[in-house]
Amino acid sequence: xxxxxxxxxxxxxxxxxxxxxxxxxxxxxxxxxxxxxxxxxxxxxxxxxxxxxxxxxxxxxxxxxxxxxxxxxxxxxxxxxxxxxxxxxxxxxxxxxxxxxxxxxxxxxxxxxxxxxxxxxxxxxxxxxxxxxxxxxxxxxxxxxxxxxxxxxxxxxxxxxxxxxxxxxxxxxxxxxxxxxxxxxxxxxxxxxxxxxxxxxxxxxxxxxxxxxxxxxxxxxxxxxxxxxxxxxxxxxxxxxxxxxxxxxxxxxxxxxxxxxxxxxxxxxxxxxxxxxxxxxxxxxxxxxxxxxxxxxxxxxxxxxxxxxxx
Numbered sequence: 001x002x003x004x005x006x007x008x009x010x011x012x013x014x015x016x017x018x019x020x021x022x023x024x025x026x027x028x029x030x031x032x033x034x035x036x037x038x039x040x041x042x043x044x045x046x047x048x049x050x051x052x053x054x055x056x057x058x059x060x061x062x063x064x065x066x067x068x069x070x071x072x073x074x075x076x077x078x079x080x081x082x083x084x085x086x087x088x089x090x091x092x093x094x095x096x097x098x099x100x101x102x103x104x105x106x107x108x109x110x111x112x113x114x115x116x117x118x119x120x121x122x123x124x125x126x127x128x129x130x131x132x133x134x135x136x137x138x139x140x141x142x143x144x145x146x147x148x149x150x151x152x153x154x155x156x157x158x159x160x161x162x163x164x165x166x167x168x169x170x171x172x173x174x175x176x177x178x179x180x181x182x183x184x185x186x187x188x189x190x191x192x193x194x195x196x197x198x199x200x201x202x203x204x205x206x207x208x209x210x211x212x213x214x215x216x217x218x219x220x221x222x223x224x225x226x227x228x229x230x231x232x233x234x235x236x237x238x239x240x241x242x243x244x245x246x247x248x249x250x251x252x253x254x255x256x257x258x259x260x261x262x263x264x265x266x267x268x269x270x271x272x273x274x275x276x277x278x279x280x281x282x283x284x285x286x287x288x289x290x291x292x293x294x295x296x297x298x299x300x301x302x303x304x305x306x307x308x309x310x311x
Contacts, residue, residue, distance in 0.1 A: 004304060005077040005101035006068060007092055007138075008061045009121045010109045012085030013053040013258065019085075020045060026084045037222060044263045053258035057082075059288045060109060060256070067297035073304075077101060083121060090128040097132035104129060105303050106140035107296060109255050111150060111200065113143040114193035116182050139307040141299050145196045146203060149295030150286070154200070154252055155207040157283035161248045164281040169245035173279070174212045176235060177201035179253025180260060181217035184226040194228065200252050212244075218251075218269075219260040232265075233272050240276030247273055249282040255292065257285045 014023040020042055024033045033041070045051060057080065065078040077099045081092030096104055106125050108118045122140040129138045144150060158175065165173050179197045186193060198215055205213050216235045220227035230238075232249065239247055249269060254261055265282050273280035286292040 003100050004073070004103045004105060004307075005079070005096040005099065005136075006065070006300065007079055007081055007089075007096060007104050007106040007125060007140075008064060008109065009081050009083065009089055009092075009106060009125065009140075010057045012082030013051050013057075014045075014085065015054060016050075017042070017045070023085055040222075044259060047267055048259065048262040051258055051262075053256055054085075056256045056258075056287050057109065060293065063288050063290075063293040064107075064296050064300070067293055068300055071297065071301055081125070083124075089121060089124045093125055093128035093136075093138075094132055097129065097134055097136050100134070101136045102134060103307055104136050104138045105300060105307060106138060107144075107300050107303070108140070110253070111143065111145040111147070111255070112179060112193055112196040112253055113145075114182055114186060114191050115189070116186060116191070117193070118142065137307070139303055141303045143192075143196060144295065144299045145200045147295035147299055149291040149298070151200070151203050151207065153286055153289055153291040153295075154204045154250060154283065156291075158204060158208060158248065158250050161250070161281040161283045165246045165248065165279050169279055172212070172244060173246035173248055174214070174239050174244050175205070175210055175248045175250055176214060176216045176232060177204070177250045177252045178216050178218045178232050178265075179251075181220040181227040181229070181231070183221070183223075184228050187228070197253060201250075204250065204252070216249075219264050232269055236269060236272045236276060236278070240273075240278050244278060246279035246281075249280075251282060251285065255286045257287060261285055 014020045061080045079092035079095045081089035108121045126138045129136050201215055216230055216232040217228050218232040249265055251261055270280045
């Protein structure tokens with residue numbers, strides 16, 4: 001009988017202030033950041049306090065493990081592998097292979113596919129497995145941007161966020177669905193990332209009957225090349241100039257509270273909206289919400305079933 005294991009992959013975060021430089025260097029593919037870039041990142045972390053990302057990720061892995069076990073896979077080994085921090089994807093694959101895994105089912109804690117995100121996680125997992133004992137086969141969930149539980153969570157969270165806006169301006173509120181920007185060059189390759197975010201946004205907007213909404217991007221890297229836009233801060237400026245009284249950000253591309261949510265939205269975007277005189281709210285992050293963890297378990301189980309089906 002094939003020994004199946006579960007590999008949960010996530011972006012990663014520095015475990016403490018002393019790890020910020022190593023983390024940033026890894027993101028930059030071994031190129032140390034300039035003193036100015038490093039100081040800016042440290043300032044952002046200081047502004048939010050200790051990032052909760054690592055603990056939330058560990059909790060998500062545990063919740064997913066429990067959900068998959070409850071579906072009849074009680075003995076499935078599970079490991080967390082991160083892209084830019086320890087334990088790395090390669091460490092997790094080695095752990096699972098060492099435990100005798102012959103089939104590794106992978107899922108990334110990011111709902112939308114891009115070759116630069118989920119694609120890179122997949123490539124690293126496959127390369128690690130190819131050189132691991134037994135060379136286990138790797139099968140990774142490609143996308144879960146339309147998973148019913150995920151959409152249901154977003155719709156509920158957005159309904160709650162809209163409720164935070166004063167009743168007198170709520171009818172004119174504009175909803176921005178956001179995700180992490182990526183370099184604009186992916187558009188020339190037909191990458192599905194922007195399309196998948198729009199599909200998520202369209203599905204949630206339809207659930208709530210939204211009329212005023214659009215897609216925006218956030219947290220672009222500090223590099224010379226252009227990144228996908230429009231940026232959320234620029235859109236807030238445009239909405240204010242057009243007389244929009246309120247903006248609600250649905251950070252659909254993120255599944256945890258972390259720097260890009262707690263600083264880029266809660267501090268930076270909120271401040272921009274205040275400067276422009278418009279009300280601001282954002283949706284809660286999924287974190288360990290049972291609806292989203294159940295949706296993830298479902299896509300994992302579907303991937304497991306597909307991997308067991310003869311070609």
